[in-house]
Amino acid sequence: MNSLDLPGRPEDTRVVVAMSGGVDSSVVAGILKREGYDVVGVTLQLYDHGAATHRAGSCCAGRDIDDARRVSETLRIPHYVLDYEERFRQAVIDPFAESYVAGETPIPCVSCNQTVKFADLLETARDLGAAALATGHYIRSRSNGAHRALYRPVDADRDQSYFLFATTQEQIDYLRFPLGGMPKPEVRAIAAELGLAVADKQDSQDICFVPQGKYSDIIARLKPAAATPGDIVHIDGRVLGRHEGILRYTIGQRRGIGIASGEPLYVVHLDAERARVVVGPREALETRKVYLRAMNWLGDEDLDAIGPDGIELFAKVRSTRPPRPAVLRRRGGATWVELAEGESGIAPGQACVLYGDDGNDARVLGGGFIERSERGARAEAMLARLAALPVDVAAE
Known part of the structure; x- marks a missing residue:
């Protein structure tokens, strides 16, 4: 067995690396290449929302694709860019907006891992003859009987297991996470050692496709009904004010509710059907x-x-x-x-x-x-x- 728990020598083992253009996935490609694996880099173009493609902390857009390409050139590995924009919109962006319309607070990163990265890209890796798909996520996997199991990483501050809970057993058996046993400073040190231009690049943000981090603008454009004004109602039934759309609120929110009150009030419920924001004391x-x-x-x-x-x-x-x-x-x-x-x-x-x-x-x-x-x-x-x-x- 080699370092990825796969049969055969590294040089006889093809591994596809999902390269987002950030330091983590770049280092994964670098260390696997250094160990002798037949590494193929694949970058997904997921969206093109103007300002978002140039924003520091975005991923899978214009600047990041260029960074992934430069890293691949430095490492001398083949690199492919796949246009997954339509699939990403259908599987991630649209459900994200629909969830907010329903008064929920969705997690698009989980949906992206479920559909685009660990389903569609995984099949692409198999089509390329790869024995595994490796990513830069901070999580560990190791053998558990006839299968593999997931474990929290060494670097608790970078733990991404919360966003990977929906990974299926079949996917886990095929995936590899080389960074699970490393702290972030060590990863950046390896990037510098390998001469990668992204060694000091800022980490990506959770909601990658939202320009300036204003998710409400995206939702209002895709789902105008979510911006319907309504009442801000106390849990006891009193109407305290008006709001400009439930999409601007989340459960547990205290600041920016838009009403003056003599007591601390929190958002305790979002009534999407009636366009009401329900507030109340913390104990609620x-x-x-x-x-x-x-x-x-x-x-x-x-x-x-x-x-x-x-x-x-x-x-x-x-x-x-x-x-x-x-x-x-x-x-x-x-x-x-x-x-x-x-x-x-x-x-x-x-x-x-x-x-x-x-x-x-x-x-x-x-x-x-x-x-x-x-x-x-x-x-x-x-x-x-x-x-x-x-x-x-x-x-x-």
Whole structure:
């Protein structure tokens, strides 16, 4: 076995590297080339939104494609640019906008990995005769019986496992993540050692296709209905003001709500059907149960055979939060996670990612998208009452 846990010598092993034009994927191509692998670089052109293609921190656009091409020339590896703009729009941008219209807070990076990168590009890598597709993600994979499993990386500050929970077992078996065992400073040092022009390049941002980071502008253009004005309503039914579209709000938001109040208020619910932004005190955000859809289970246990006690594990409901103790339960087709410690600001459309423990070497057990959350009994009762009232009644 070689360094990628593949049979055969490196020089007899073709590996396609997904090159975004950033330092991480460039270093992956560089170290694999240095180890003797038959490396082929592939860059996806995903969008062309004018200013976004020149913005520092964007990826898979004009300037970054040029950077990937220059790196490939330095490394002397073949490099291909594939036009995936239409596929990216259909699979990522359109669902992103539709999710906001529905009052959710989506994660486009997960959708991109699910569809464009780990489905379409993976098939392209197979067509090129590659034994594996390697990426610059900070996550680890290693053998687990007849398959491979995912684990959190050495560099906890760069942990990207939250965005990769939807990776299927078949994809995991084919993918390789050479940077999972390295801290970021070491990666940049290797880039400088290899003479790569991107050694000091700024890291890409999460929402790569949004010019100046203003996602509301993209959504308003694609889905004008999301910019429909409506009421800002207190959870107790009082109308406190007006807003210019629910797309400008997220669950848990406190600043920039657009109303003056003698008490701290947070966005606790987005009523897309009635174009209402519901606000309330912080305690109305407290959540201990989240229901999941599109569940991707990577654990060894049979998910459909979960007993009444559920499975004790650790859950992460935000990319920036550490995994917390939880119990996974499944009954009657429904899957939910009970959090041992309350979390606030949980929004539909976000991910709940599951782990074997809370350590840096924790195994990724999969996860799902949050369909809805269950608050405390008082908050749930107030939201139910508000939902039952006609808009004109709530306004009185």
